[in-house]
Amino acid sequence: MNATLKIDAVSKRFGGITALDGVSFEVAHGELLGLIGPNGAGKSVLVNVVSGFYPATAGAITFDGRAMTHLPTHQFGRSGIARTFQNIRLFRRMSVLENVLVAFPEHVRSPFLSLLRSRRGAEIDRAMALLARMRLADKADLSAASLPYGEARRLEIARALATNPKLLLLDEPAAGMNDRETEELREDIAGLRADLDAIVLIEHNVEFLRGLADRLVVLDYGRKIAEGLPDDVLREPRVVEAYLGADDE
Amino acid sequence: MMQDYLFFAGINILLAWSVYIILMSGSLSFANGGFMAVGAYASGLMTTRYGWDLWLAIPASAALAGLFGALISLPALRTRGVYLILVTIGVSFCMVVAIESTELLGGVQGLGGLVGTEPWHVGALVLAVGACLWLVSYTPLQRILDAVREDEHVAGALGVNATYVKVVTFGVGAALAAAAGALYGHYLIFIRPEHFNIMISLFMVLYVILGGVNNLWGAALGAALMTLVPEFIRVLAEWRPTVFGVLIVLLLLVRPEGILAFRTVTARAGKRIRKEGAP
């Protein structure tokens, strides 16, 4: 497999809790990988480790051939890994438009040089195009704090896209959305595939992933218990059991 | 006398901005009285002992203090919140003690012969620094500072090197405090360690908190008010610390973000919203 992201025997412990226990899998170029598992399985921790938020306790992460494991968070962002947050973390004091503008890579890399080479009009146009894609163009001048759940999650995606990423990690992007919003989001995520090298999508609702994800990885108690094509994986007894054991949402 | 008041108001506005600049990336510094001392003493030595021109000594001492501030912030920024505040308070104390015990700097007796500052010099620097801060408040830099201040981890995930940003703002804030200190010293003629004690650092922070922590106007307003009002109402002068204390408590209850609490929006979509064909 021609992988963009390689996760090799990654473990993450918090004191006595083992949140990830030797997880390994790869994400191929062009792939949309669904990451599922019951509550507390370690999905969000995995996203945090892959985005450089938490250092791995053991194991290795390779992205586009680069060893990422011990790099500081900002190097993950600059390498082309972008993410959203399960507990939305927008810059609430800024406007919707500013939340996108702030992420443009040329300024993020050299914030002090931005004084010399900002092209304001063009940048606003670029940000508006991203907002339009996420159906937020009419909200551009509102405060980010004023957005309802669904739109806040979409804005997090727009902000992540503004970093011009290769890999996008989405942590339960449909949480808190109604059926119509969820369906729109599904279409929009499908539409992003052309511009991204790969997407990793965490979602509780397996119906959301069916027909969207190329493959699924299933975590339970910090371990990978299954991996493969969605229809195969969802039939596996261990997966059914893990889901029945923690039947929620 | 009027000139004196305006001079001190100007100095205090510069000092309040030196605190505000560091606060722009999210750190509260109680070390700026120390940076101010570096500026006053360094430029004092350069001019009185080594015969430098004041207009060379001021930028040189500001650069020195900037470097010093950046260096201090490196270990200090590893500590967070209250601990960072304690570290900067420590720096302020150490600075005074260090000056007191250094003969070259005149020790407790102080250092004399500093001349050359005119009140309009301070006015010019206030205008220049204010203009810079105002211009910056519409740039990508302002947004990145705001991001680091609000959530440095998310800023990091976007690719911002938050440590670097904070170290630089610390250095710039320290340099400005030093420039103000140099102008101040060369107006006073005679400087002593107690001119730069922890109370001075504390007052600078209070100007900003009182005036408003989110924009450049708040810091300037807080400094101007707290310098000038007591001078015109003599009763207040004696009670300055008390009035100040009561005001701060009242204000934090009523307006926790200061008198001028607004944040300047760095960019607007405006007319573009309709062009994009919103639903």
Ligand SMILES: Nc1ncnc2c1ncn2[C@@H]1O[C@H](COP(=O)(O)OP(=O)(O)OP(=O)(O)O)[C@@H](O)[C@H]1O
């Ligand atoms: N910062 C942390 N400190 C300590 N324990 C943590 C931390 N983050 C996560 N954990 C623990 O790690 C385990 C996995 O959590 P994680 O958030 O990854 O679950 P999840 O699969 O995302 O679940 P959910 O579907 O509820 O979001 C949990 O037991 C959680 O309590």
Ligand SMILES: [Mg+2]
């Ligand atoms: Mg989670």
